[in-house]
Amino acid sequence: MHICVIGGGLAGLTAALRLSESHEVTILERGEVAGGCLSSYNLPAYAIESLYHHCFSGDDRLFSLLEECDLLSDLEWLKGSTGYLVNQRIYPLTTPLQILRYPLLTLFEKIRLGLFVLGSRSADPEVLDSVTAKDYCIERLGDRIYSSFFEPLLSSKFGERKDEVSAAWLVSRISIRSDRGPGGERLGYLKGGYIRLINALLSKLTATGCRIEMGHPVVSAYPDDGGWVVDGTRYDCIISTLSPQETARICSVPLKPLPYQGAACLTLGTPIDPTNGIYWVNMGDPAPYGAVITHTNLVPSDRYGEHIVYIASYFSDSPPENCENVFLSDFCTRFGLQREQILWHHLRIEPNAGPVYVTGYKTMMPEPNPVPGLFIAGMFSIENYPERSMEGSIKAGEDIARRVMEWSYI
Template sequence: MHICVIGGGLTGLSAALRLSGAHTVTVLEMDAEPGGCLSSYRLPDYAIESLYHHCFSGDVHLRALISELGLSERLEWLKGSTGYMVGGSISPLTTPLEILRYPHLSLLEKIRLGLFVLGSKKADYETLDEIPAERFIREELGDQIYRSFFEPLLKSKFGERRSEVSAAWLMSRIAIRSDRGSEGERLGYIKGGFVELIDALLLRLDEMGCRVETGHRVSSLQAVEDGWMVDGERYDCVISTLPPQETGRLSSLPLPSLPYQGSACLTLATSSDPTDGIYWVNIGDSAPYGAVITHTNLLPFERYGEHIVYIASYYSGTPPDDCEELFISDFCSRFSIPRSSIHWHRLRIEPYAGPVYLTGYRSMIPDPHPAPGLFIAGMFSSENYPERSMDGSVAAGEAIAQSVMEWSP
C-alpha cells in the first residue's frame, strides 16, 4: 500500500517506522523541521528543544524506541528539583526536609498530602474521569492544600478552565511525577538533546525508503474510490495525526471537536541562574506565565556555556500579540535578571499544544478508524489518556500502525 502520514511529530514518525519497508510511506510535515512538539532550535554550538522535555523511567514505549535506534547509551538519568514561587520568593520542594519546611502548609497538611501522593498510583481513572479535580482535592485534602499547592498547578496548566479538569488527569500527573527518591525526581534526557532521537528516526526512515516532505501543510483530504486524495496525490490509506477537528475540516467528515489549548513558550539564554539551582518552578503569584523551567538546573551548565530557561504559558483562544515582550519584562523584573544578560530568545506559539482533560474526556476519545482507509492518532488517542506524554505519542503511533496492518482495503 501507499500510505500517507499527515504530521511528522513523534506519533507520525513512529507510525511511519512500523509501516515502512512493508509499505510505501510518505510523511507530510507542515514545518521546516520534523518533530512536532519535539522539534528543536539548532544553534551554532548546541541544539535545544523549542518546548521543554524530559522523560520518565516508566516510559516503556519511548525507551524501547530509543534502544531500537541505538541511543540507549545516550539516555541519562538526572535529578529534577521543583519549587513554588509565592510572595516573590521560591520555596524548594524537592527533598522531604524541604517539603517539611514549606511555610504555606501545616505539618498535618503536609502529612496528609504525602499520604495522598503515595496512593496516587492506585487511582481508578475511570471513576475519577467524571469528577472535577478541584472538587476532588478540596474534599480529600481541604481548601488550604488545594489553594496553596494544587491551584497554582491547575491554573498554570489550564487557566480559566481549571475547575473543569478531571481528577483522572491530576492523579495521573501526580503518579507520573512521584518517581522520586530522597534527592528529587528521576528524569531522563538524551545527551545532545531529543533532536538526536528525531534525527535517528529520520535516518532510519530514509534507509527504509520512507519519504518525509517538510514545509507541506495539507490543504485537501478527499475520499475517492479505493483510497484517498491528499493535495492531489492518491494514497491507499491515510493516517492523520492532526487534532480530530482539523482532520474533520480537511475531509468534511463529522469528527469530534476536542477541547484543546495552546501554549506560548519563550526559550532564552542568560548569564545567570534565575531559579536558585531549581529546575522547575511553578508560579503561585499572579504572572503572565505559569512556570519557569531552568534547563541547565537539570543538565550541566558546562554543556551549553549559558543558562537555558523556558518561560511557559498555556492559553485558550489566542495569546496576546505582545506576549514575548510581556514575558521578558515580567521575567526580568520578577527574577531580578538584567535584560542585558539575555543572550538570545525565541518564542514558540503552539495552537494545539494538547487536549484539555475535562471531566468526561474519556468518552470523548474518537474512533481511531473513523472512515474506510482513514486512521487518526495523536495526543488525543487513548494511549495518551489521562495525560499526554512522549511515551503515549510513541504508543499511539505504533498502535495506529498495527491497525493499518490489520486493515484490508
C-alpha cells in the first residue's frame, strides 16, 4: 500500500515511521526543513528551535521514541523558573518563599491560590470543557487573584481569545506542570536540541525507503477509484496532519473548522540575560507580546556562548503589523538593552500554531477517518486535548498509523 503523509511535523514523521516498514510512504512537507512546530534554526555554532520547547516527566511516548532513536540518555532534567512582569518589575514566582513575598496578593489570597492549584490537579477536564477558565477562576478565587495571576498566563498563550478558553485547558495545564520541587519546575530538554530527534527520525525513515519531499505544499487531493490522487500522484490513502480547515480546503471534504490561532515568535541572541535568571516571564503590563522566554535560563548559556530569548505572541487573524521591529523596540526599551546588544534575530510567523481550546472544544473534534481513505491527526486530535505537546503529537501519529494498518486489513 502506498500512503501519502501530508505534513512533516512530529505527528507526520511518527506516523510515517510506524507505517514505512510495511508500506510505501511518501511525506509531503511545505517547508524546506522538517519538524513543523519543532523545526530549528541552524546557526553557525548551534541549532535552536524556532519555537520554544521543553518536555514533562509524564511524556512516556516521547521517552520511548527517544530511546528508539538512541537519544534518551541525552535527555536532561532542568529547573524551570517563572515570573510576572508587573508595574515594570519582574516578580519571581517559582519557590514558595517567592510566592509568599509577591506583593500584589494578600497572604489569605496566596493561601486560597495554593489550595486552588492543589485541587485543580485532580479536577476532571471533561467536566470543565463547557466552563471558561476565567469564570472558573473568578468563581473560586475572585477577580484580584484571577487578574494578577491567571490572566497573564492566559494572555501569553491565547492572546485576545483568552476569555474563550475552557477551564479544561487550565486544569490540564496545572496538572502537566505539577512536577515541582523547592527550586522550581522539572522540565526536560534534549542536549543539542530537538533537531537531533527530527534528524534521527528522518534518518530512520530514509533507511526504510520512505520518500520525503521538502518544499512541497500540497495543492489538491481528491478520491479516485478506491484511492486518492495528491498533486497528480495516486496513493491508496492519505494521512493529513494539517488543521481540519486546511485539509477540508485541499481535499474538498466537509470538515468543520476548529478554532486555531497563529504565533509570531521572535528568537534572538544577546550577551545579556534580560530576565534576571528567570526562564519564563509572563507580561502583566500591557505589551505587544505575551511572554518572554529566556531559553538560557533553563539550559546553561555557556553551551551557546550567548543568551537565547524567545518573544512570543499569538494572533487570531493576522500577525501584528511590523511585529518584528515592534517586538525588538519594545523588548529593548522594557528590558534595558541597547539595539546593538541584539546579536541576531529571526522571526517565525506560524499561521496555524495550534488550536484554541475554547469551551465545547471536545465536541468539535473531527473523526480521525472522516471519509474513506482519508485519515487526519495532529495538534487538533484527541491525543492533544486539552493541551497540545510533543507527547500528544507522537500519540496522535502512532494512533493514526494504527488505524491505517487496521483499515488496510479490512
